[in-house]
Amino acid sequence: MRPSLVLAALGVTQILGWGTAYFLPGVLGPAMERDLGLPAGGAFLGIAILLGLAGLLSPIVGRAIDRYGARVATACGSLAFAAGLVLLALAQGPVLAVVSCLVMGLAGALALTEAANAALATLGAEGARRRLGLLALASGLSSAVTWPALAALEAAFGWRGAVLASAAAHLLVALPLHWICIPAAPRGARPAKLPGGRLPARLRWLSAAFTVQTLVGSAILANMVLLVQALGMDRASAIWWAALVGPAQVAARALDVLGGSRFSAVTTASAALLLIPLALLLPLVAPLGIAVAAPVFVLTYGLASGIMSVMRPACVIELHGTEGYATVAGRVMAPVTGAMAIAPGIFAPLLVALGAQAALAVAAVAMLGGFALLRVAARMR
Template sequence: MIERRTVICLGLFQFVAWGTTYYLVGGFGELMAADLGWSRDIVYGGFALALLVMGLISPLCGRLIDRHGGRGMMAAGSVLAALGCLGLAASHSLPVYFTAWLVLGVAMRLTLYDAAFAALARIGGAEARRAMAQITLPGGLSSTAFWPLGTALADSFGWRGAVFVYAGLMLATAPLALALPVARRRDRPVPSAASSGPRAGGPGSNLLFAGVLYALITTVMNFLNAGMSSQMIAILVGLGLAQTSAVWVATLRGIGQSGARLVEIMFGTRLHPLALNLLACSLLPLAFVAGFAGGISLTAAMLFALGYGAGNGLATITRGTVPLVLFDHQAYGTVTGRLLAPSFMVSAGAPVIYARVIAGWGQEGALALSLVLAVITLAAAFLLRQRFTATAATSCGISSRNGTAR
């Protein structure tokens, strides 16, 4: 059983880590471009570099967390994130700017959800599902809190001063990481479960198919998340909203994320992770369809932000819980580290790709691209649920007839 203290520490950690690193360029990107005199491609290219670094080091980080736990690794990530923010605040040249983002890329892989999920799987094993959902609740409010906070700090101290404050906040999260337990959950081996294959104990083709579908869903989701995190405000402004209104509407994404996660925590324990994954992917196409009307209807713009937030919020939970029902949790960090690597690498191009799509085809082009990708994730989630729900449920102590715990 994972202690409440652990969940609270990781939840607060995620709240600060997402707000000060991943959402940084979404809040300050335009200000940085104007101040530095660089193109948007260069500014958002720094964030793309960080995502690429996350992908390159993902397998290694997963193995290290499996071996040593999340305590020291995540604390080191806090220090690196603070150094990366300080580097950004001091940057006046491209080498310094991109070096700072390189450091932030390492820091993000050691601090964000995937590191926390691996730490929880190591501590709690298959019982980590509820804790994984709980820590995403405050994390989902990061954009809601940090985009307005960043705007206020930038108005008072400039974007450099705001990022300097972010460095201090990240450094303050190190004690939260050091409060995590060191011990690993030790379960008796399950004879029918392969150490690196689907928990259903099927042939290698099942392992490959499950891994491909999971990797496809997470890759597209991370691409969309990177694009929306860096460009949602710009898309809303391009659709016709004033800057202030666009920031306010974009913060509803966080409300949608945490609202959906709260509902999952309260009522979703009887829903199989693969069914929840399908529900999450079903919300995204509806959200992007609403986005097309965002320029003529404030309600549609709000539904776009809330709907995308809800779908992405649930998908973040399932990114952590689906591997618990498909793969051996004792190798959770290693397996997910490998499967998530493509998602970070592909999403590295999202900020620049979205910026160029907006420049060439406008905000409607960006929404059309997002809609197509959302439909792809929906199809993959449907296949994953149809193929693996019954066997994964049986291996995890969940009845495939009624979805309840045995």
């Protein structure tokens, strides 16, 4: 299978997958909440359910991908996404909506980032980091592509029609791409055998580092508008600057694709994990007004966090290799996905209780802990 074809197919399916799962409540949430009797913001609880279940299932799915191949897993993920979205469109209350989120959690484990990275890993270690970066670039466009499409579909057919159209897209677009373009498992493929059933120590340290980074990073990202506003910027300006996090993340991924491979993945990740706490502390210590400090903080944070989305799978390949990647990555990334699910709800009360300055200081200290964990993993190679 040509690497460029695999990469292009995964780029399309990742945009579709993230756009109709993680980003769906951003457009359809208010209408869904009114119809389903959910409290304001309740639609976003579905994201926590989806990601939490995907994290729990990732070790099992990783072993299955190594045994049966990414083609089978991602194709089944497309079917599960379609089924979950149909259930959501049919829901008349919270119960069936929660069931739909559970089905999409299974779909996420089978077809979103970790499964896509495993498919790329089957193409070999040479050029893997560049392919991971290009896929992350495509994924970063998900909201920009799907939000306008979902808004147009809602205006024409209502939120249920938009959800059904999303299900159809998984069946008519993602499913064929996964089945035709993703490599099948090689003959005799087996899951990686881990000594004693445990990850090697360096990968356990790596998992801990990434879990801390994701816990802090997802918390900051989800609450960026409230955080910048709490630092003293008016709401309209806070929204405008916070929105630039996404473009900054995409720019960082593009820079890594263009020239980042001259540094090892662990070195690049270490630099990013040092840059993030500096960005978090900048509004507290820099002799600048909030009108300058907040934008610099947002853009610096966006660049560093964008790099980390590529470095997580790249570091796994660098420290382990591509043989049995899905099994190992599933174990490494399971707590990371769980952290992504719970982080936004943890940081918001912290921000209210302690204030922006103290919350940023706590986050910076935690991120420095993540840097220390990563350096331990690096020394164990």
